[in-house]
Amino acid sequence: MPGAHELFSVPAHEARKRLRATDPTLRIDHERTKQLFANREVQLYLYKLFQLSGLFGNLDVQGAWTLSLLPKTKGGRWFTLNIGPHEVAFSTRKQENGKFTHYLVLDRLILDFPETVIWIGLRNGEVDDANYVSAERAVVINFQEDFANAERIFTLPGVRRALIAYWSEALADLRQRQATSVYARFHSYDAVSALLDYKRADDRASHRAQT
Numbered sequence: 001m002p003g004a005h006e007l008f009s010v011p012a013h014e015a016r017k018r019l020r021a022t023d024p025t026l027r028i029d030h031e032r033t034k035q036l037f038a039n040r041e042v043q044l045y046l047y048k049l050f051q052l053s054g055l056f057g058n059l060d061v062q063g064a065w066t067l068s069l070l071p072k073t074k075g076g077r078w079f080t081l082n083i084g085p086h087e088v089a090f091s092t093r094k095q096e097n098g099k100f101t102h103y104l105v106l107d108r109l110i111l112d113f114p115e116t117v118i119w120i121g122l123r124n125g126e127v128d129d130a131n132y133v134s135a136e137r138a139v140v141i142n143f144q145e146d147f148a149n150a151e152r153i154f155t156l157p158g159v160r161r162a163l164i165a166y167w168s169e170a171l172a173d174l175r176q177r178q179a180t181s182v183y184a185r186f187h188s189y190d191a192v193s194a195l196l197d198y199k200r201a202d203d204r205a206s207h208r209a210q211t
Contacts, residue, residue: 029188032069041147064174066187083170099144107165108139113158
């Protein structure tokens with residue numbers, strides 16, 4: 001499989017072609033991808049997060065943003081998403097009454113949408129300042145839900161705007177500086193490839209439904 005630096009040196013569509021052409025069993029972290037996406041609800045949550053945040057449009061700067069699967073953090077996580085050095089999304093693996101704790105870093109304009117803040121609070125969640133020196137407007141939200149219901153967060157008022165406001169600015173900065181995350185070696189190109197396959201299937205199904 002091409003190395004990360006080789007993927008960065010080719011256009012995004014060519015990188016995607018190379019990923020799809022690689023035998024799945026030879027892809028790094030393929031077993032972790034299979035293990036994680038065996039849970040369809042986790043896969044759908046990640047897919048909707050990628051759709052909402054615009055990460056599918058930033059595939060050429062993978063390595064500046066990173067997705068790691070089943071990282072060996074204290075207590076365990078399903079995944080961690082980083083933009084540069086900052087964790088911007090993760091979900092814990094520890095269950096409480098069948099629910100997991102989900103974290104997202106957003107722009108503080110989410111505070112302008114009290115109905116969304118209330119929804120978070122009703123799920124044992126809260127909104128706190130994200131203690132990132134280089135991101136003064138960032139807040140981190142957390143809430144508890146199973147994955148099937150957790151994805152509702154993406155439909156709530158203000159979430160899309162707040163997510164894009166913070167993530168797009170952070171991605172644009174990394175792109176401009178041609179920066180690479182210190183977590184690049186943990187990035188799962190295989191999982192991103194699997195999410196792209198899911199996206200293509202979803203796009204085809206939507207197209208058929210419209211014709």
